[in-house]
Amino acid sequence: MSERNIRVESIDRQAVEDQEVEIVERKGIGHPDSICDGIAESVAGALAREYIDRVGEVLHFNTDETQLVAGEAAPAFGGGEVVDPIYLLIVGRATKHYDGQAIPAETIALRAAREYLESEIPHLTVGEDIVVDVKLGEGSGDLQEVFGEDEVSVPMANDTSFGVGHAPLTETEQIVREAERRLNGEYAAENPEVGPDVKIMGKREGDTIDVTVAAAMVDEYIADLDDYIEAVESVREFVDGVAREHTDREVAVHVNTADDYEEGSIFLTVTGTSAEQGDDGSVGRGNRANGLITPNRSMSMEATSGKNPVNHIGKIYNLLSTEIAESVVSEVDGIRDLRVRLLSQIGRPIDQPHVADVQLVTDDGVAVSDVDADVEAIVNRELANVTEITRSVIEGELTTF
């Protein structure tokens, strides 16, 4: 155990990869909950950068509560329309007055939300298909932390909180995460009919992986039912290909299984998100900080998105523990599964957690004692660089959902 109270030990369970049943889910970028996560985090980043620009350091804020109220839409082959607009309320606190100057926190938040929506949900016309409203209470002017242009100090933990990270991802986790990212990336670039609301569930039983995709199709690019069926099949083939890059297990991919062609019930949308029709959303209800929902693993309930990256210990520790887990696994051989848990201690610097608890499953033939010194060194190094997490979040380099 180091000065930083780092423990490295064997985990008391099998590697998730070796468990009999595994479930993994990812709500894509255009899912209503993810839209809220994305806006909350965009707003937080914009506020942090503005505070640094204006007063040289990040002031108190917390914007982790965006609420989306779904609209109603009338999709139609060739292009329908949103009938009742979505309503989105940005909620939180932010410092609006500091040292004699007024800081336009709500205006900054609205701009960040608009830019995010225009970039990520491009078929949604902001101000017509969606009303973006804001209620930011006044933050505590005396709660700002020293994280600025010139000096960076390690803040004290102001809460007892907990973060958890894992590595490496299992095959199923890799498939779920990659499938969504690549559908919303390279695939959508070529196939504009696929909207950003792509939800993927992976279920592995033994050596059989079922991947279920719910992909919102954008009606403007779908001429008729045949087109739709073709688009669905094309997604299936693409995801199947992605999956096979990550596993040799048996894979079955299912797309838009709730469709009923006879009844004309298909996942057709105007804007590429189900927020247009009945699906509400809010922050912290979907993906964890590593982009996945993994019931087989310890998860933090913490809503990471939108929180202040300077002093919100839950946010920092969830992101940091994930970073640590990934660093360890990439640098140290022989680790089959690894969990990092960081528990804060109120009043101590956040680079000195109450406990940094690393639990691992080693490969056959590797003992914990073979790797623990290397692991501890990496954990120690990453903790020492904790403020780098803050910097990355402010720069928008780290995803939180």
Added chain:
Amino acid sequence: MSERNIRVESIDRQAVEDQEVEIVERKGIGHPDSICDGIAESVAGALAREYIDRVGEVLHFNTDETQLVAGEAAPAFGGGEVVDPIYLLIVGRATKHYDGQAIPAETIALRAAREYLESEIPHLTVGEDIVVDVKLGEGSGDLQEVFGEDEVSVPMANDTSFGVGHAPLTETEQIVREAERRLNGEYAAENPEVGPDVKIMGKREGDTIDVTVAAAMVDEYIADLDDYIEAVESVREFVDGVAREHTDREVAVHVNTADDYEEGSIFLTVTGTSAEQGDDGSVGRGNRANGLITPNRSMSMEATSGKNPVNHIGKIYNLLSTEIAESVVSEVDGIRDLRVRLLSQIGRPIDQPHVADVQLVTDDGVAVSDVDADVEAIVNRELANVTEITRSVIEGELTTF
């Protein structure tokens, strides 16, 4: 008296031009109340046109209740910023479901409002400096009127209502109206420092006219106090020039009289409207249908803007009576002052008012009996063309405030 129950008679008062004291006011296009009037009317026009496009006739709606909640701003020489956004709520009813199809009334309303704001208050960034929200209840699907592409019928009056119009404008009225229009037109085109929130009050006592202008200056174009003072003086000179085109009376123009240079209290804005800083607004609180507030004349309390132009009898009669008054005065010589009042009768076609009451002051040497037949003929003709008012409003050719 015609079949249309038109009365032409002498008015029992002096011409307003000859009264001892006269007060006239106009709230310019960027005044918070006028912003609401303008949006309400834009929304109404957009809905009417969409209904005609989609179902061939105008369906029931009424959108005469936009509410604006002022923001907070920090103007500064050279360019400040809006600190707390303005909130604007579009309120009313509109038919959203008709004959099996959904009509996106709220989306249409939001688009119309945005386009209006971007056109008329260009320094206000919609979605950042102002949040536009909407609450339109469902209109009565069975209340639509036949005003469509193919056939136009004269609707029945569904209320006892009243409209009033006047002509010609007095010198003071002309000065007030023209000064605002030209400040917001040719002058602002050359002098971008003048924002659209220009409020003008004219007061005439005998042959002395005082014109008081409150003109919001846009900080981006004002480098310092000297610049501001120069801009104020330039407005004064311009308005003085406009006034002298309309009168030979003595004129004094005062601009931004509430300024206090010593205290640094001046009418400097970021966006060109006082809605950015503490001035709320709503529909029907400012100018009457002829663009003026004229306590010396009969006025209708009716909020004309935003009402349905097909069947809202108060709106139609206020616009029509103004049209009639102007037509009479332009076609018939010898009239010094004229008031037209139209009173509806429930259940009768709106081209047959309960009474069309024309009261006039003739020039010296002209008797009412010299002109009454001509006047009546014009009134009769205009009433027969009542649906032309509806058409003009739908096309956006008539102003309502």
Added chain:
Amino acid sequence: MSERNIRVESIDRQAVEDQEVEIVERKGIGHPDSICDGIAESVAGALAREYIDRVGEVLHFNTDETQLVAGEAAPAFGGGEVVDPIYLLIVGRATKHYDGQAIPAETIALRAAREYLESEIPHLTVGEDIVVDVKLGEGSGDLQEVFGEDEVSVPMANDTSFGVGHAPLTETEQIVREAERRLNGEYAAENPEVGPDVKIMGKREGDTIDVTVAAAMVDEYIADLDDYIEAVESVREFVDGVAREHTDREVAVHVNTADDYEEGSIFLTVTGTSAEQGDDGSVGRGNRANGLITPNRSMSMEATSGKNPVNHIGKIYNLLSTEIAESVVSEVDGIRDLRVRLLSQIGRPIDQPHVADVQLVTDDGVAVSDVDADVEAIVNRELANVTEITRSVIEGELTTF
């Protein structure tokens, strides 16, 4: 002309009582526009009293912008229900921070609104049938006026504004005003089926007065159509009786003329106000300060309700001119019609208007010169007591709509 610049002269028109056509309207206490007026004024009174209680004087506020968005209801004989709640937004500015203490302006406003609604629209369940929301911006802490417990000073006019009052009321005006008040008073006390949304229009042509009443019936007290018809007839008889107390002219009373029994279309409500079903409302759109809409008379566009009674010159002058008119007529004989206009002058104490303009029609045989000294003395006295208007408004003794 006195030091106070009081003019007394003959009006250049007939007494309204002698004009050929006269139109008068009153929107009853439960009309959606009146609900907004009533809440705005209640909120203003509550704020003013709280400021005096807390800091000893009235601070800056202005709450003249309440907006009501109608709900939907399903009335039914014997008792129906509100199906979609009404939404009401209290809008304005109020001082929330003063001299180191926080003043809960929004909480005060919400309480005042709730108490008003519970008192005046008792069948409306606040928090279920109606959502009351509030957006009060921060008032200017430096704008308070000295109107407190200990000292009262006459404030300076901070705007060029205008108030107008009339007396005596014509017969038609008296009928309209009294009919609404007594329907909502003694009659409703005995006949709970009559809701507070009673709208009355009086039209006089020569010596024939038509009184048209639209009275919302409360479904809980109406068992069936026969009951309804009986209730309508009973209202008609009552109003007929009221009318005959005020005139010897021919009177015809019509109640709920838009009803169509065949189609089952009647004015039946759950809550006694049409705000429950499609009728939006806002401040300043209905009755003028004397409780009436009188197109035959000069009217101010000023929304009196909700304005600050200490320093809002438009509010004060509208109320004061009405008081003056009534005082003159009650104290001086021989006046058939009288109009008082008060015009403020920026920067002068409000008891010294730019002009106090009294115009009158005398009875036959009475000359203006017979009464002008008495009139001027009364005007002078009332102006000297201008702060009494403020006090009365704060105490809730004066109605504003």
Added chain:
Amino acid sequence: MSERNIRVESIDRQAVEDQEVEIVERKGIGHPDSICDGIAESVAGALAREYIDRVGEVLHFNTDETQLVAGEAAPAFGGGEVVDPIYLLIVGRATKHYDGQAIPAETIALRAAREYLESEIPHLTVGEDIVVDVKLGEGSGDLQEVFGEDEVSVPMANDTSFGVGHAPLTETEQIVREAERRLNGEYAAENPEVGPDVKIMGKREGDTIDVTVAAAMVDEYIADLDDYIEAVESVREFVDGVAREHTDREVAVHVNTADDYEEGSIFLTVTGTSAEQGDDGSVGRGNRANGLITPNRSMSMEATSGKNPVNHIGKIYNLLSTEIAESVVSEVDGIRDLRVRLLSQIGRPIDQPHVADVQLVTDDGVAVSDVDADVEAIVNRELANVTEITRSVIEGELTTF
């Protein structure tokens, strides 16, 4: 394995009770997130009961998205006040029109929220200290399930979802849950100074349990700092006593550790909840269905509160798996830790999950094979009674947070 695809097997980890570090948290009834959970669930129950009353079966709805925007308060010894009201928005969908009748879903929701708040957060004055607003979209009329007065059928799973339950609770879990319940129950009854916003975190390291309590004190009952200190100490003693009823391990209880008496920073509130001052809240961000946050255990991300208990498979399976786990442990001896996971299969009746996965740690000397038949029988029985979960939720007999 039964027809119901029930698996009973050994879990691949230690019992949580035997793990080295354990963390447990409970957000008390008055925590902002719990307020949202509680309102969402109250609204859901009220809607379900009303649907049964009105149409004989539960119609489609989902109200799992309440959002709370914190207010501002000025607590003071002896009694302060809320300065800026809390804003709470009830969000979701509900069937408003069914078979020709209108169902007042929003009115029902508002009433349920108000009653809940008045019951659970009694010092919060609804309509003054908190504005409750609602936005419920129209539910799909064709999505109702047959769960009515007369017949109950087992619905089909309409989603792939997952529920997880655990039993028995560890000592730390029991302490955390009981401490909150009893503080908000018997203790608050005697000690009204303790508000409902009590947050408890338990941390066990080996045989040492730290219990950290954050308890909002109600200022009305706290005369001064000494009183406050006494109240804090009294809570500490009470929780210490509760803890000792559940464990023989070493226990340390800490209350309101963030207080700083020197700086006058204490957890004093007007209303007993931190929602009054800066703490926002929303549904599904706090306790899981068993009332706890347990990072040592598998948790579902599902927001259970507010979901439709007839057909929302995630809600039903989370509640049911918890019920199963508790039943098994109470009926079968020799089980030290047990986890039940239920995974749905789209299109199959919900009493036939894709897999019902029971994993357990047995006591020393007990083999899985000794108990598996008994366990399976209980799981089978509980699955067969799955609609009893729905009934209990509708009746408000089951808590969801």
